[in-house]
Amino acid sequence: MDGPIQIIHLHKIESADRFLYHYTRAETAIDYILASGTLRMSPFTAVNDPWEAKHWFAEAVLNPSLDREAHEFMVQTASPALKGESKILCFTRDAPEAAIGPSAPNDFDFGTIWHRGFCRPRMWAQYASTKGVSDGICLVFDASLLERALVTHLSDTSPSAIFKKGDITYRNRVGYPSPEFTFDYHRIKSLGLKTVIAEHLEAHWRSLFFTKATDWRDEREFRFFVANVSTDYITFPFKDALKALVVGPDFPKSQVARLIALRERSFGIRPSQLFWQNGYPQPYPQILPPGFKSHVDVSHLPMSPPATRDKMESD
Structure with a gap:
């Protein structure tokens, strides 16, 4: 099939918030995600x-009189419950600099x-x-449609679920107690x-679940x-949210x-394919035929004979 939707990720975009990108291995994408039309949120x-x-x-x-009892309770029960029944699904996004608009729908700007x-x-x-060099798949989703699909699924299957979304904040953790790890023990009693955990998540969800070390930024x-949500995983249909998919050069x-x-x-x-030409990303609107290489394979070339190598080293 032809048409703009086939290479929608190669068009200029007016907002970097439009797409969500999910990288995964080829087998995972084909055998599970694409075959079933579903995504899975993991613990x-x-x-x-x-x-x-x-x-x-x-x-x-x-x-102070409750110190030992409270300490054991917080370590053995409250601390695990803080993560407890939490599930996540991770993506990456376009950088704000990627947004250029308005533009012709098929006018891709290699500057971005x-x-x-x-x-x-x-x-x-x-x-x-x-x-090899990237033999998996990057799935491209419409952010608003994917969120709608998940929220609809949760309302049908888990109406008491707590749903949050957002970008990760990157900062390094401190070595002393901070508010997101401090509870009023009397309030728990x-x-x-369960009630106090729900209150705590509502107040500190960004610090707890949307903050990572700067090394990940x-x-x-x-x-x-x-x-x-008590189930181990949440599997939901993404319906029409999938807009494109890109395979790596060694797919x-x-x-x-x-x-x-x-x-x-x-x-x-x-599907389209991404190659790397001298380290520069080169997207193609289709998977190229067998035999095409974005790099030169030199593994079959003979090494220099010993005498030549010795001469080169002595020069």
Whole structure:
């Protein structure tokens, strides 16, 4: 199928908030996400950030006589409950510099290419590679349509769920107690842990779940966050929110035919491909045929003979 929607991520954009980009491996995208038309939110403890995945230690404001009882309760019960039934889904976004408008719908500006969410070398390497140079997929979603799909799913299946969204703030944590880790122990005893946790999340959700160390800042992460849902995962249909998908330069040739058939049949979207020419991102509006290389393979070339190498080293 032809038409602007096929290469929508290659157009100029008027707002950097329009798209959300999700990097993943080829098998995950094809066998699960694209085949089912769903995305899965994972437990907060399943991420790769040590701050988020490791145990948190919440402290209590209390009378000295309750110190030991409260300490054990906060460590063994309250601290795990703070993460508790939380799920997240992570994306990256276009940088504000990527937005140029108004513009012709098919007039792509290569001056903004480095600001686009599908041109992040570290994201390709970390989240969309198994071997080689980026053999996975970057899924491109319409942000507002994807949020609507998730909210609709939650209202139908988990009406008491707490939903938050937003960009990640990057700052390094301090080594002493901060408000997001301090509880009124008497309030817990009076109202119950579940009620106090809900209050605490409403007051401190940004500090707790939308703040990461500065070492992560180049990811420009945006996330959906859901709490107060007891299932291990939240799987929801993304419906018409998927607008484009980009495969990496080493996307497996054995998967090309299946990917194209799956996407065109289900959503009318033709996959495109991103190559790197001397380190510069080169997006193509389709997956190029076998044999095309964006770099020169020198692995088969013979090494210099020993005598030549010795002469070169002695010069």
